[in-house]
Amino acid sequence: MQQPRWAKRAQDIQPFHVMAVLARAKALEAQGRDVIHMEIGEPDFTTPDPIIRAGQAALANGHTGYTSALGLTALREAVAGLYAKRYGIDLDPRRVVITPGGSAALLLISALLVEAGQNVLMADPAYPCNRHFLRLVEGQAKLIPAGADTAYQLTPQAIEHHWDVNSVAVLAASPSNPTGTLLDRDQLKAIAEVTRRLGGHLIVDEIYHGLTYSRDATSALEVSPDAFVLNSFSKYFGMTGWRLGWLVAPEEAVPELEKLAQNLYICAPHMAQVAALAAFEEESLAICEVRREAFQVRRDFLLPAVRELGFDIPITPDGAFYLYADMRKLGGDSAALCRHLIETEHVAITPGLDFGHHRADQHVRFAYTTSLERLEQAVDRLARGLRQWPAC
Amino acid sequence: MQQPRWAKRAQDIQPFHVMAVLARAKALEAQGRDVIHMEIGEPDFTTPDPIIRAGQAALANGHTGYTSALGLTALREAVAGLYAKRYGIDLDPRRVVITPGGSAALLLISALLVEAGQNVLMADPAYPCNRHFLRLVEGQAKLIPAGADTAYQLTPQAIEHHWDVNSVAVLAASPSNPTGTLLDRDQLKAIAEVTRRLGGHLIVDEIYHGLTYSRDATSALEVSPDAFVLNSFSKYFGMTGWRLGWLVAPEEAVPELEKLAQNLYICAPHMAQVAALAAFEEESLAICEVRREAFQVRRDFLLPAVRELGFDIPITPDGAFYLYADMRKLGGDSAALCRHLIETEHVAITPGLDFGHHRADQHVRFAYTTSLERLEQAVDRLARGLRQWPAC
Numbered sequence: 001m002q003q004p005r006w007a008k009r010a011q012d013i014q015p016f017h018v019m020a021v022l023a024r025a026k027a028l029e030a031q032g033r034d035v036i037h038m039e040i041g042e043p044d045f046t047t048p049d050p051i052i053r054a055g056q057a058a059l060a061n062g063h064t065g066y067t068s069a070l071g072l073t074a075l076r077e078a079v080a081g082l083y084a085k086r087y088g089i090d091l092d093p094r095r096v097v098i099t100p101g102g103s104a105a106l107l108l109i110s111a112l113l114v115e116a117g118q119n120v121l122m123a124d125p126a127y128p129c130n131r132h133f134l135r136l137v138e139g140q141a142k143l144i145p146a147g148a149d150t151a152y153q154l155t156p157q158a159i160e161h162h163w164d165v166n167s168v169a170v171l172a173a174s175p176s177n178p179t180g181t182l183l184d185r186d187q188l189k190a191i192a193e194v195t196r197r198l199g200g201h202l203i204v205d206e207i208y209h210g211l212t213y214s215r216d217a218t219s220a221l222e223v224s225p226d227a228f229v230l231n232s233f234s235k236y237f238g239m240t241g242w243r244l245g246w247l248v249a250p251e252e253a254v255p256e257l258e259k260l261a262q263n264l265y266i267c268a269p270h271m272a273q274v275a276a277l278a279a280f281e282e283e284s285l286a287i288c289e290v291r292r293e294a295f296q297v298r299r300d301f302l303l304p305a306v307r308e309l310g311f312d313i314p315i316t317p318d319g320a321f322y323l324y325a326d327m328r329k330l331g332g333d334s335a336a337l338c339r340h341l342i343e344t345e346h347v348a349i350t351p352g353l354d355f356g357h358h359r360a361d362q363h364v365r366f367a368y369t370t371s372l373e374r375l376e377q378a379v380d381r382l383a384r385g386l387r388q389w390p391a392c
Numbered sequence: 393m394q395q396p397r398w399a400k401r402a403q404d405i406q407p408f409h410v411m412a413v414l415a416r417a418k419a420l421e422a423q424g425r426d427v428i429h430m431e432i433g434e435p436d437f438t439t440p441d442p443i444i445r446a447g448q449a450a451l452a453n454g455h456t457g458y459t460s461a462l463g464l465t466a467l468r469e470a471v472a473g474l475y476a477k478r479y480g481i482d483l484d485p486r487r488v489v490i491t492p493g494g495s496a497a498l499l500l501i502s503a504l505l506v507e508a509g510q511n512v513l514m515a516d517p518a519y520p521c522n523r524h525f526l527r528l529v530e531g532q533a534k535l536i537p538a539g540a541d542t543a544y545q546l547t548p549q550a551i552e553h554h555w556d557v558n559s560v561a562v563l564a565a566s567p568s569n570p571t572g573t574l575l576d577r578d579q580l581k582a583i584a585e586v587t588r589r590l591g592g593h594l595i596v597d598e599i600y601h602g603l604t605y606s607r608d609a610t611s612a613l614e615v616s617p618d619a620f621v622l623n624s625f626s627k628y629f630g631m632t633g634w635r636l637g638w639l640v641a642p643e644e645a646v647p648e649l650e651k652l653a654q655n656l657y658i659c660a661p662h663m664a665q666v667a668a669l670a671a672f673e674e675e676s677l678a679i680c681e682v683r684r685e686a687f688q689v690r691r692d693f694l695l696p697a698v699r700e701l702g703f704d705i706p707i708t709p710d711g712a713f714y715l716y717a718d719m720r721k722l723g724g725d726s727a728a729l730c731r732h733l734i735e736t737e738h739v740a741i742t743p744g745l746d747f748g749h750h751r752a753d754q755h756v757r758f759a760y761t762t763s764l765e766r767l768e769q770a771v772d773r774l775a776r777g778l779r780q781w782p783a784c
Contacts, residue, residue, distance in 0.1 A: 006648055007507045009529070015651040046454035055663070056448040062438040065633045068654055100492055103657045115399045116508060116530045130654040137401070138508045138530040237542060241456045241662030243492060243635070261408040265495045269661050270633030271447070323723040 055275035069261035071098020102232035105247035114139035125355035143257025145358035173205035192224035210236030242272040345385035447667035461653035463490020497622035497639035506531035514750035537750035565597035572709025584616035602628030634664040737777035
């Protein structure tokens, strides 16, 4: 064959580096070793019972066919209701697009907004798939180095500085994965204003909303009604495996998104849509709230303990379930440290390399998606493992 | 704003024209009219009970988290087992990629194989989303007009004739949507050979396998082990709303596909994967077989009846649940005829325009995804509607 076997795109879309850690963890577990998983980006709780029961009933009632591409009307209304309740926003349900996971919301946005050769500004570090969706459609992520001085977030100044003729949008995340930091109302407003002035679209990833610990998260829709806001039932509602999310879009974008959805995935899983209606019931919300509190207890334990071990976490992460830790003082390279810790202490964490380039080799991500008891064991093991860390 | 609001891609990706028919159908139904739906591309049966029960049990057992991107090992093995049983093929389960619907299989293939500016050859008429997935990644569908003389399928001669320096793959479908026609073993083999000689990849859509009426369908894997073959639990197994399909790929493509899957959709719905394990049980297969026979009875009724009405269907469709009918003798334009029939007789069918350009305005698609009784009523209404058809 004369041509290369696969498109260049496939080379450019990176695997998650944590997969090597995970593969090693599984091999160790197959040998009977006890691995503590702090690399996993999903809650360690199964879906709340009322949602499970609603899913079972949906199946019993034959909700097994396609739905319309935008999703069930009742669910779009329920999501709009969440915005009224949580943020005091009057949101037209017709602006809510139900998607198969937050992933599909990113797919739709990339397809709709980004021409080949155009770029979207985002912070480095960020959720890695963001840039790969842009690569899929022959666009680019323009990664803006973001450090502790801006809570790892974009600023209006940085946006203005990096915006170029090929820029079409700004993508922010609050709370951010991997840093857990939030953008407050004033920051969101300032970012929305500069983006609007530059003629771009604002996209905000609010997938970790609901999982905040010291203060509530502001929705971009509170300050910028024409923002594209993506969210998901995965994290707060514990529904990762159902593959269900949503996108709030400007009214005039919805017919375009409907067309793209029809073609690209037909619809989100039907039974998941029916089940998710139960997510908004008091009983489910009470369960989610107990879980949020459990995450908070874990964060409040893990954050000082990890700092004590010599990791630098200058900004207190107020949301999600991650600590993004600077390991520069410990010496060496973060990917090597991850390998060392899985190998010697069977603790799995994620190297910074998975989230971008900016000082990625000096950072690791801890996920507190395991029990407090396991986190306590993990801290003991980390302490021991770091004493053997060659670079110390 | 100086730039156009949406990417050109959004303009190029067409809505389904049948949506206008469907919207009108819904409006009529809201007025209390009785609409016969022959436009819908999904079985009118709900998912077989054993699969429903397995889905409910999956939820009860907490299968609500992510799976690995390639899917559950047990399901990949069960799919490989289907190839052994149905086609006598020894397929390595590691070559099976579980996807969220056949749609995601097309997404993966487009992302993996097609560089910006490159093209994939396919028959016109064809499933419309095929060309839109290529547009998504800035590639192109090269549509090859295919008429009744080749059973609306590609031929080695046509492939050789239309192949150009930017061609990277050939996409065939057997049975085809919208025509229901099959490629037999010799035809598949000849297409595979010419594609290989040209240095291209062969992609075959086998989503309607299992739903054949006069003869079994041959899998491309029987004659071309390195073909990309996509399939789905939607049609034969009646699982449309679960969003579950699969892709069989050459071994060396699987790590690339895994990486793409991780980034583009994370995994297929977990509970659907567990439920689908029950699809291969005798009880489920027996139900699917009864349904296949029902489709055959419908086809055997509808095909002569529609021919009698003046539609030309020169090739007997051996699979899927569609008749692709030439309405040239009736005069006028097929989209206008669809509007006339929904308006006057409340029968919904799909205009040829949804499937390509080649004589699209002279064809309509009838789906026999409704009961025999309703099909009989439909034929009566169609006869009356055609008597009022202005062009007659």
